[in-house]
Amino acid sequence: MTSFFTAAPSYCSRFGIALLLVVLADFLFYGQPVGITVLLFAILIAAAVVAVHPAAFSDSTVWLKPAALLVALLPLAENASALSVSIALAALVVFALSLSGRLRHGLTRIARQIALFWLAAPFRFVGDFIRWRSTARRFGRRRVRLAAIAVWVMPLTLGAVFLALFGAANPVIGYWLSLIDLLKLLDLIHLARIAFWLFVLAGVWAFLRPRLPRFRQRASRPNHVPAAQPATNPQVHVIEDIVFGKAAILRALIVFNVLFALQTGLDVTYLWGGVVLPDGLSYAAYAHRGAYPLVATALLAAGFVLAALRPGSETSADPVVRRLVYAWVAQNIMLVISSILRLDLYVGIYALTYWRIGAFMWMGLVAAGLALIIARIALRKSNEWLFSANLLTLSLALYGCCFINFAATIANYNVDHSLEMTGQGIPLDAWYLRSLGPGAFPALDRFFDHQDKTPAAGAVRELERVRDSDESWYRSVQNNWRAWSFRDWRLLRDLDSKGSLVLPQLSQPTAPDR
Template sequence: MNTKKIQLTFFLIGTLLFNWLFWQEQLGLNLLIFNVFILLSAYIIYPNSFKSKYVIAFSILCILTATFVFLYGSTIAKITNSILLLICIGYIHQPKLKAIFFAGFTAIINFFNLPLKKVFNPKNSIDNQQKSLNKIFYVLKIVIIPLLFLSLFIIIFKFANPIFNELTLKFWLLIKKLFSTISWLRLLFIVLGAIVIAAFIYHENILKFIHKEQKLSDFISRKRKSKNQLPNNVIQTLSLRLKNEYRSAILLVCSVNVLLLIVNATDVNWIWFNFKYNGNFNLSQFVHEGTYLLIISVLLSMGIILYFFRKNINFLPKNKLLKQLSILWIAQNIILVISVGIRNYHYIDYYGLAYKRIGVIFFLIATIVGLITLYIKITQLKSAFYLLKVNSLNIISVLILLSSFNWDIIIAKYNINTISSEKMDVLFLLTLSDKTLPLIEENKHLLNQENPFYTEPTYRYEDKLNTFLETQEKLSWLSMNLSTQKAINYYKNRK
């Protein structure tokens, strides 16, 4: 069987499988099955692509994160798996690629390039398109003209013969009933599935990212111009311009170092060693403002360092001071990261875990790695391409790490066991996923700890529980994840 027939076979099977796996289902075991099917199909259609270490690595990560979805059913695991599957397909379609973001762009462009046209018109040439149009017009000419005359005679006989009119009405009622049973939403879902499967199975030969990547390097190279090519006055002007840029860089980096030193000194004195919270300020705002300050500071640091260390300033014989000041600035940003981490620790200590507080922890980890790569860039003359390549891997690693934990259960257990009932946000507990309902059931006394007559949390819990059980009855085994199944079994055993 040739490649086109194999592709068409997997396309048709995949479209039917997509519809069966996901129609009116939640993501769970079905996502793991879908990942296995896509990767197995890709291996059969593009076996040479699996010689790439990137394809093998991302295939393993796809199965791993899909397994996390099956185990925990967390939203972050579902998002991470979708991103990884997209990147993996980009690598499969273009196995010569190395950068994660180029693989992702390749897959996205392939997805939006109307992949269905590959199914129905593989060569996609102008001649083939013209032939297809001629064929359509030919069929229309053969079908439409007889239909017009047939319709005319039906109208005539309807008015001429009452029995024929009655038969015609019954026929149209039957047609109407037949079409009323068709789910148009289901048809749209099948079309969506066909587009998704086609984007995975078929691909256009998008080479621009390969060509672009081949021109890029992990290291900055010095751009020299021969003295014979330029007159002396131009050489002197360029040299003076470079020295002025160096002086400007020294002034700027020195100034922001002093400014950040003042901020860090106050943070270290207050937050690290003398922090006391007595409720006289908003702790949430205290953490979030520190995080926003950190984001701005790190982005500015990266932007300024990338700008000044982009070209020949890296090769100035007396640029040691600028490098030292830049490294000091990076070190101060790491101190700022630690300060935000301590703020977040105090917030968790007083009010417990929450999604954003966990997000801050992992953001800080990614930030420290990003700052270390900035240090490597300065000391080892790395390029902006290197920074993008390493930090895209950094972000993917953080997402995978986030996906590997059952956060809703961790949050619920920590808050119930650690935070006092007076400070606990019970309504927040009720916003966690349904898998935490058994934990809340076992600690139901917390729902009305403020007032024995205050029953809103209890009502919310009962409503959430009823909705959960009703929803699960409508789902099949395809939607199963082990964490939710454990909650279902808990309530089944209570009956």
């Protein structure tokens, strides 16, 4: 019974904090543009987590955790995007688990805990509510709760009567009461808003009660009942040793090195050496057909290396096999670099897009993963070390991407390499740049300035008018402080410095395609 009384205030206080966060989320987000408010709400959640875990301050290094969290939240100040929000959510999970003493060591275990946290988060509040009700009933608290509710009926009823009398007697109070429109308040409450409240409540409650799901293990067999041993077939082991043994792996590595050397030689000849391709084959087709299959080949090769050179196996200790693996992985890295060059040639002809930037990043991560495989073999590390190293590499890459304005990068590259600007390449797809959003405004302005000096200036007048309408809509959104971000602040400063045209605010602005 003591545990219930000690737990009840904790539940009540956390529920009160959760309701306060729901009210703040409604003020910051519902029906409002998204911007700096995401960072503010993340800081509020972190402060709430600290408030419900006061015992964590007994640790002398506790201030390192908020400092690390602040670094993880910095991308939200730059720009509130799906990537920066995902990083912030993962950091908040680690922060909450750390303060509650449930965070395990090692990147692999932490990644597993983050995944389990989000799997359990939607059901955490419902599960805790059911558990709280069952605990209250077990200790006979049901009648007390009903009495606690009923005891407020008389004071609230008489209070409402007295308030109405004061309103009739005092004109000031009467004026205040006249400002309260109950029907208007009821209009604000609809299904979408209630769903938003429940969604936020479930989310913040998971941080206030950071628990991971527990999976029950199967009951072990009694000691007196021997477990059935699988039947062994010596012939099967002999076949496995022949097909996947050291001799087979050695021969496979020799064959693979020869095949990859042939492919690398062709890339060096045609891509790096500039030798003329066979008739009917262009550099663009050569680049496009080879980029993605070569990355798939490198991933397949990485899987083979991990399977063939398992830590402690006979093949991993053989020096000849290790040298062949080093040579083969090095050739795979060359193939990935060749794939990057192929994609660069293709982009140089057919312009840049989000998908092609993603392909560049993916290829770079594959090359880094192959290099880490060599490091794992040379340093005799475990596969868990390799997974943690790749996870760290991916995390750093994604964190860095939060500070890159890819829309501006794509727009600037396509404008600078367009047929209209350089006399080479393909015509600029200006409507695609418009779909990139406000980040493409400066590049489009440079394109329009250049086109105004050419005889074909009238061809872009319609797009220029749409561009001005988009900027008017963008500025109207930025007038709301909730939409502020450091990236938008820089963009507005650049637009103002260049004297960009600002149209009057439209009654029904058309948002640019995303």
